[in-house]
Amino acid sequence: MRKSWLRDYIIKRLIYAVIIAWAIVTITFVLVRAGPSSPADRYLANMTASGQDVSQIVEAIEARYGLDKPIYEQYAEYMVNLFHGNLGWSFSTSMPVIDLLKNHWIYSFQLILLSSIFAAFVGILVGIYSAVKQYTKTDYIATFFSFVGISLPNFWLGVMLILVFSVKLGLFKTYYDTTLPLFSLDNLKALVLPVMTLGTGMLAGYVRYTRSAMLDNLRKGFVTTARAKGLPERTVIGKHVFRNALLPLVTIIMFDLGSIVFGGAYLTEIVFGIPGLGQISFNAIFANDYPVVVAVTLIGTFLVLLINLITDIAYTYLDPRIRYD
Amino acid sequence: MIERLQHMAKKVGRPLYGNRRLISYYWERTRRNKLAVFGIAFILFLILLGVVGPFCTMDPTMVDFEKKNLPPVGFTAVKSLYHIETDELTTTEIHGTWKHPLGTDSKGRDMLAMIVSGARVSLLVGLIATGIAILIGTVIGVLSAYLGGWADNVLMRFTDIMMTFPFFLLLVLIVFIFGPSLAFIVLVIGLTGWTGTARLIRSESLSLRTREFVIAARALGASDGRVIFRHLIPNVISLIIVIATLSIPGVILAEAALSFIGLGDPTVPSWGIILEAGQHSLDTAWWVAVEPGIMLFLTVLAFNFLGDGLRDAFDPKSNV
Numbered sequence: 001m002r003k004s005w006l007r008d009y010i011i012k013r014l015i016y017a018v019i020i021a022w023a024i025v026t027i028t029f030v031l032v033r034a035g036p037s038s039p040a041d042r043y044l045a046n047m048t049a050s051g052q053d054v055s056q057i058v059e060a061i062e063a064r065y066g067l068d069k070p071i072y073e074q075y076a077e078y079m080v081n082l083f084h085g086n087l088g089w090s091f092s093t094s095m096p097v098i099d100l101l102k103n104h105w106i107y108s109f110q111l112i113l114l115s116s117i118f119a120a121f122v123g124i125l126v127g128i129y130s131a132v133k134q135y136t137k138t139d140y141i142a143t144f145f146s147f148v149g150i151s152l153p154n155f156w157l158g159v160m161l162i163l164v165f166s167v168k169l170g171l172f173k174t175y176y177d178t179t180l181p182l183f184s185l186d187n188l189k190a191l192v193l194p195v196m197t198l199g200t201g202m203l204a205g206y207v208r209y210t211r212s213a214m215l216d217n218l219r220k221g222f223v224t225t226a227r228a229k230g231l232p233e234r235t236v237i238g239k240h241v242f243r244n245a246l247l248p249l250v251t252i253i254m255f256d257l258g259s260i261v262f263g264g265a266y267l268t269e270i271v272f273g274i275p276g277l278g279q280i281s282f283n284a285i286f287a288n289d290y291p292v293v294v295a296v297t298l299i300g301t302f303l304v305l306l307i308n309l310i311t312d313i314a315y316t317y318l319d320p321r322i323r324y325d
Numbered sequence: 326m327i328e329r330l331q332h333m334a335k336k337v338g339r340p341l342y343g344n345r346r347l348i349s350y351y352w353e354r355t356r357r358n359k360l361a362v363f364g365i366a367f368i369l370f371l372i373l374l375g376v377v378g379p380f381c382t383m384d385p386t387m388v389d390f391e392k393k394n395l396p397p398v399g400f401t402a403v404k405s406l407y408h409i410e411t412d413e414l415t416t417t418e419i420h421g422t423w424k425h426p427l428g429t430d431s432k433g434r435d436m437l438a439m440i441v442s443g444a445r446v447s448l449l450v451g452l453i454a455t456g457i458a459i460l461i462g463t464v465i466g467v468l469s470a471y472l473g474g475w476a477d478n479v480l481m482r483f484t485d486i487m488m489t490f491p492f493f494l495l496l497v498l499i500v501f502i503f504g505p506s507l508a509f510i511v512l513v514i515g516l517t518g519w520t521g522t523a524r525l526i527r528s529e530s531l532s533l534r535t536r537e538f539v540i541a542a543r544a545l546g547a548s549d550g551r552v553i554f555r556h557l558i559p560n561v562i563s564l565i566i567v568i569a570t571l572s573i574p575g576v577i578l579a580e581a582a583l584s585f586i587g588l589g590d591p592t593v594p595s596w597g598i599i600l601e602a603g604q605h606s607l608d609t610a611w612w613v614a615v616e617p618g619i620m621l622f623l624t625v626l627a628f629n630f631l632g633d634g635l636r637d638a639f640d641p642k643s644n645v
Contacts, residue, residue, distance in 0.1 A: 023486050031498055147360070147633075151626035153578050155585050156618035159604050163614065167607045174607075263493045270586055271604075281494065282586070285501050293498065300491045 006316065009324045010309070017305040021298060028297045029078060032290035033071050065089070078294075088291030092284060097295045100280060106182065108276030112265050114195045116257065119202035124249075126203075127210025131218060132237060142207060149204020154264050158197035158271035165193060175273040198268045202260060209252045213245035220244075247318050254311040258304035351563075354638035361634020367627035375448045378441035385442045385594050389433035394610040396421045397428040397436070402610070430599070430613045431606050440620055443596040447624060450511050450580045450595075451573040457515025458576070459569050462522025467557050469523070470530035471549070481527070488520040496579060500588045507590040510583060514576050522568050529561050563639040570632035574625035581621055596621050 062068040069077075081088060087097040130142040166174040172193055180187040217223065218241055226236045266278035273279070277296050284292035315322045355361050379385075396402040398421040407414050421428055427436035469480040499513050533539060539556050547555070583589055584597025591598070596617035603614030 020486055020489050024490055027490070028498070031502060034502070144360075147626060147629055151574065151622055151629050153581060153618065153621050153625065155582055156600060156614075156621060159600070159607070159614050160618065163607050163611055167611070259492070263491075266493055267582055267586070282497070285497055297491060297494055300494070301489055304489055304491075 005323065006313070010313070013309050013312070017302070017309065020305060021301050024301045025079075025082070025294055025298050026075070028294045029075055029290065030071075032285075032288070032293050033074065065091070078291075082298075087295045090284070090289055090292050092287035092289040092292070097291050100292060101277070101295065101299070104275055104277055104280050107178075107274050108265060108269065108278060110182070111191065111194055111198060111268065111274060111276060112257075112260065114191060115199040115202060115260075115265075118195055118199045119206055120253065123203040123206025124210050127207045128214055128237065128242060130207065131211045131214035134215065134218075143211070146204040146207040146211075149200050150208070152200060154197055154201050155267040155271050157200060158193070158268060161193045161196060162271075176275075178275055194268050194272045194274060197271065198260070198264050201264060202256065205256060206253065209249055210245065213248045214241055216248075217241045217244045247315065250314060250318065251311060254307050258307050351635075351638045355634050358630075358634035358637065360630040361638075364627040364629070364631030364634065367623060368631065371444055371448060371624060371627070374441055375445035379438075379445060382438035382441050383435050385434060385438035387434060387438075389429070391433065392425070392429050393431055393433040394606070395419060395425050395429040395433075396610075397612050397616075398423055398426050400428075400612070427616055428610070428612045430602060431610060436599075436612065436616055439594045439599050440596070440616055442594050443599060443617055444620065444624075446507065446593055446595040447577045447580070447621070450507070450514070451577040451624075451628075454511045454514040454518065454576045454580075455569050455573050457512070458518040458572065459522055459565060460519075461516070462519035462568075463526050463558070463561070463565060465519065465523040466526025467530050467553055467561070470527045470534060471553055471557065477527075480523075484520050484523050487517065488524075490517075492517060493579065493582070496583060497586070497588060500583060505583075505588050505590050507593050507595075510580060510590065514579055518572065518576060518579075522565075522572070525564065525568060526561055529564055530557050533557055533560050567632055567636045567639060570628055570635055574628045577621070577624060577628075 059068070067074070078088065087101070089095075090097050090100050093100055126142055130139045133139050162172075162174050165171045173190065176194065177186075177190050180190060223236060223240055226240045227233075231240075265276070266282070268274070269276045269278040270282060277299070281293055281296035284290075284296070312324070316324075394402065394404070396419065401418050401420050404417050404419050425435050425437065427440060429435055430439070465480050465484065469477045469484075495517055496513060500510055503509060534557070539552060542552055542556055580589070580595065581597035581600070584595050585601045585604075587601060589595055589598045589601070599617040600614055600621075603610070603612075603617070606613055
């Protein structure tokens with residue numbers, strides 16, 4: 001009964017999410033299809049190479065995939081298919097888009113999951129320590145390195161890690177080996193460099209956010225009260241300060257996660273040749289494979305919206321005073 | 326009474342620009358932050374490099390295969406040569422020369438010249454794209470806050486959509502479709518990167534709108550334009566400066582990342598493009614990938630230091 005308003009709120013937000021996702025799908029679709037090139041170009045290159053008559057073949061291919069229709073008809077068709085859960089056909093890989101996504105999502109997921117765990121664990125601990133020891137040497141060092149971390153271009157960091165650990169020291173392969181079974185130690189080893197590449201920037205961000213969120217609360221009255229009661233410092237920091245710092249922290253971490261899915265992870269996958277969603281959407285853009293581009297954008301957008309919604313709901317549990325009605 | 330109000334509105338309405346005392350006060354506060362001073366120093370050095378540098382170095386596009394893969398001064402590299410007649414592999418050590426202090430790349434182009442020309446590109450991209458983004462963001466933010474009602478609603482929903490759109494993917498998509506020219510890349514980054522600014526400026530303007538001096542100005546019959554340009558915008562200037570400084574690194578990185586994945590302007594040697602080429606010759610010429618990355622890193626670091634220092638300096642609650 002306590003949270004009956006929450007259901008209405010979630011429904012409202014979901015409707016809103018669908019509208020935004022629709023807008024973004026439309027923009028992406030128009031952008032990709034408005035370009036001068038067509039998915040048939042790829043066949044065209046092959047055909048010309050083998051000396052066949054091109055013009056007829058292009059027409060045949062365009063007719064076969066409905067690419068000769070006006071763009072609004074193609075759009076309508078695409079939306080109807082999408083509504084039925086059909087994401088379309090990938091031209092460049094010759095398989096249904098849904099199968100392509102099913103084969104590749106796990107690579108992105110494992111990279112983002114491991115990086116987040118690494119970054120959140122180390123980042124939050126360092127941030128707490130840095131705040132508790134404010135204005136000491138440790139704090140200055142931590143702050144300085146968090147600046148370094150957020151300023152390192154992650155694609156360059158990836159190249160440097162490859163240079164040092166793979167090319168010079170020979171500890172790791174220079175690319176991600178896709179033949180390894182997913183749940184194996186070898187796969188974990190292959191992910192060390194990519195996780196460091198993606199995780200460093202996140203980690204540095206978390207140190208900064210945690211430190212400032214902790215500092216906001218450290219000088220509050222209830223902390224003095226807790227200390228005056230004679231509570232051990234561990235309890236004061238862990239239960240009183242950190243709990244209150246958690247709320248702004250969750251906001252910013254979740255927000256970060258949304259932007260990371262498409263920024264950092266995208267580039268990390270390209271640097272290491274990890275065949276995740278970023279990589280396939282990247283290849284699809286170059287191959288004019290618009291159904292894949294739109295599908296990946298849609299999934300990314302929906303994830304971001306979903307994460308935002310979950311964050312807002314998480315607030316109401318972290319701080320029961322918050323209501324959205 | 327009216328004179329007093331007019332006087333008040335005039336005085337409080339000009340916090341930063343045109344107020345020498347306040348500028349020197351903020352400068353004093355910024356100066357106490359050593360990292361911010363490093364930031365300023367490096368940015369000035371970079372501007373000097375970008376403006377004067379290209380006249381002092383050789384042509385960054387000059388190809389010389391005789392002198393390819395020369396290491397930087399003080400380093401040696403091992404070069405292997407395979408002789409087809411004798412079926413032998415000979416290795417020779419090559420040393421860096423002062424003629425090419427930072428070495429050369431796989432086409433024998435001078436790295437120093439390319440780094441210097443890259444500095445110009447990065448600065449131009451950073452400043453112009455951020456300028457465009459800040460301008461759009463400020464206009465939308467102030468309008469949204471000042472007009473309120475349905476206009477606010479429409480503008481903010483539009484901002485939401487732009488914000489949810491995966492920024493980098495949008496960039497890749499647009500640049501791929503319409504071709505990679507540097508001017509176009511700058512424009513696209515500027516036209517897509519204003520959302521955060523709009524949100525921040527809006528919330529700041531919303532709180533300003535209810536302040537006494539704005540109410541006083543409106544009570545005195547000031548027009549909407551006057552309130553916006555004389556009272557709202559001057560009061561968000563310090564916020565704008567901070568946002569601008571902190572968004573320049575993101576813009577520079579976006580351009581570098583685009584070039585790195587092969588969507589840069591091939592006619593302009595930017596750091597990202599050098600880096601992309603260097604990535605493929607890590608085993609023969611590591612410096613080609615290392616040098617532009619260090620510059621990129623230091624540039625981003627400098628702007629982050631400065632932005633952080635400015636934010637603290639403008640924040641009356643922080644004691645620097």
